[in-house]
């Protein structure tokens with residue numbers, strides 16, 4: 606597994622350089638979810654694939670930017686699903702973005718996830734790795750230095766509500782309004798990685814991306830976005846759910862499946878579970 610984390614560190618340095626100098630315009634392609642790919646999405650994907658190819662323990666990969674699973678090394682043990690550049694449209698306005706990695710064994714399903722990691726490209730580059738615990742590293746002079754272990758408190762102060770309000774169900778809107786009523790602060794940049802990183806570092810809160818009238822199954826992708834962060838939040842003493850059950854119990858029928866998702870500290874997630882149980886049909 607160390608080889609995989611070393612490969613992620615290497616790709617992070619290359620992607621940081623790409624973000625600083627690369628072309629932020631759109632390509633003429635769409636990915637499997639129907640998003641127009643930016644040239645940066647494609648270039649980040651190529652960087653990661655080229656680096657992972659040389660890691661013998663990686664059997665296959667699947668990227669948010671590619672339609673199919675790519676076999677790499679027949680005798681490898683691990684499967685990696687990744688979002689090479691999460692929040693890529695934010696590069697244009699110079700907000701933070703990230704890369705997300707889920708490390709699986711046997712099959713790309715939540716119960717086979719064995720580790721997860723993400724990189725935040727912000728004013729500083731930080732890497733968070735979750736195996737049994739959750740550790741944060743910072744890029745200093747081209748090397749990742751260990752900074753701290755991350756643990757969530759029982760309750761936080763931040764609220765990050767995703768999607769468009771006019772597509773929310775009325776009970777979801779009520780839940781979010783009630784949370785603000787209780788004094789939570791709005792912290793939502795539109796980048797899942799920096800938004801979830803902020804909640805982790807500030808000790809807690811709620812990030813939600815519900816099922817909506819236009820997207821009943823939410824927007825965020827299970828393998829590349831939701832499961833890796835669910836793993837990280839659980840290992841940091843928090844929770845991740847789809848409204849009714851653990852996100853890591855959500856079934857995957859296709860590699861590009863999405864799911865509604867909620868990440869946070871225990872108190873906020875228990876509140877979500879209660880409201881959804883009482884209201885959803």
Ligand SMILES: O=P(O)(O)OC[C@H]1O[C@](O)(COP(=O)(O)O)[C@@H](O)[C@@H]1O
Nearest residue numbers: 690691692693767768795796797798
């Ligand atoms: O603008 P919305 O609908 O709230 O969506 C924001 C979400 O979409 C994303 O940008 C999707 O990721 P990509 O940029 O990898 O497609 C997440 O980072 C973010 O949480």
Ligand SMILES: [Mg+2]
Nearest residue numbers: 688691692830
């Ligand atoms: Mg993404």
Ligand SMILES: [Mg+2]
Nearest residue numbers: 688690691692
């Ligand atoms: Mg992406």
